[in-house]
Structures are given as structure tokens and as C-alpha cells.
């Protein structure tokens with residue numbers, strides 16, 4: 001005989017997106033999907049103006065070839081980053097460490113097109129090797145990327161574009177990577193975005209080994 005188990009019903013708030021305004025849907029999404037990594041994106045306009053802005057709708061996509069994605073929310077006029085990557089076809093992802101968090105935040109202001117956020121935040125622009133936009137010297141990791149696809153996901157005001165880029169060169173600070181190219185997460189000290197003004201660090205970590213499977217009984221092997 002199996003063991004009887006009492007199952008507590010946990011009440012949920014049911015939210016149908018079409019019944020709430022888009023800013024509230026944004027609040028639910030960004031409140032639940034946390035912490036989000038931050039792609040600090042440098043780009044350049046066809047006129048040669050450099051630009052730097054953070055995007056927390058950002059992640060890795062696959063490794064062969066190494067691909068990353070970030071998404072820009074619609075704005076009128078369009079965000080400089082979207083205009084630049086569309087026009088020039090390349091960008092750099094810079095990883096945000098705790099040390100440069102406040103500087104990253106300074107670049108997120110609503111500056112007019114052409115403003116140089118490197119200068120505004122006091123960050124150093126180093127020329128890219130294989131792409132036109134500069135990378136952020138103070139970031140522990142930079143990824144030079146070529147745009148592979150830009151998808152307009154939705155043209156609505158809170159809609160946006162998904163930008164897929166292939167990493168064509170990594171720059172990793174020597175002191176945080178070992179001979180097997182393993183990056184020390186504590187030394188990287190990357191921050192994540194929670195919601196509103198909240199951010200997290202990754203100092204409180206724990207490890208779990210993935211289970212081996214006992215295929216005959218479809219359960220983790222002892």
C-alpha cells in the first residue's frame with residue numbers, strides 16, 4: 001500500500017496578461033524573473049558616437065558558436081543601442097562587477113542621442129579588436145559581438161526587439177580566470193538586477209551535483 005499524503009492547496013493569484021496594463025505585466029515579469037544578469041552594451045553610431053547602456057533582458061543563448069541575446073523595450077525615439085546595432089551590426093557586452101555598479105547606473109539616464117556615457121560615467125573606452133564599438137576597460141569580461149539577427153517581437157509601446165549576437169572575441173581579466181579557462185565567480189563579482197532599484201551580488205552561493213539516473217526505476221540512483 002502506498003503512503004497517503006495530504007496535499008495542501010496553495011492559493012495563487014491568477015493573472016491573465018490581457019486583463020492588466022502592460023506596465024503591470026512588466027512589474028510581474030521583472031519581479032519574478034530575478035536576479036537578471038546585466039549586459040552592459042557598448043555600441044557606436046554610423047557617425048562615430050559611442051554609446052553605453054545596461055540591459056537586464058540579457059542572457060547567453062548557445063555555445064557553438066557562442067551567442068548572446070539582449071532585448072530593448074520600445075521607446076520613441078528608439079533607444080540609441082537599438083539604432084546603433086541595427087545600423088552598424090556590432091556591439092560589445094561588458095560584464096558589470098560590483099565595483100562599477102554605480103557607474104553602470106549613471107549610464108542608464110535618458111541622455112540625448114549622441115551623449116557619450118563612457119565620459120558621463122567616468123569609464124574608459126578601449127578600442128575593440130574585431131568590432132567598431134569600444135569595450136569597457138573596468139569590466140572584468142568583455143565580449144565583442146557581431147549582430148546575427150534582430151527580431152521585432154512586438155511594436156506595442158511595451159514591446160521590443162530581441163538582438164542576437166555572436167561573440168567573436170572574449171576578453172577576460174587575467175586575475176579571474178585559470179589555465180582551464182574557468183572563471184572564478186567570486187572574483188568576477190558580477191551583479192544582477194532584481195526589480196526597481198534593487199540589485200544582488202552572487203556572494204551567497206551553494207552547490208548541487210546533478211543526479212545520476214537509475215533508468216530502470218526512473219529515479220535518481222543511490
Ligand SMILES: Cc1cc2nc3c(=O)[nH]c(=O)nc-3n(C[C@H](O)[C@H](O)[C@H](O)COP(=O)(O)O)c2cc1C
Pocket residue numbers: 038051052053054055056057058071072073074078079080081082104105107108109110111193
Ligand atoms: C540595470 C538596468 C537594466 C536595464 N535593462 C533594460 C532592458 O533590458 N531593456 C531596455 O530596453 N532597457 C533597459 N534598461 C534601461 C536602459 O538602460 C535605458 O533606457 C538607457 O537609457 C538606454 O540607453 P540608449 O538609449 O543609449 O540605448 C535598464 C536599465 C538599468 C539601470
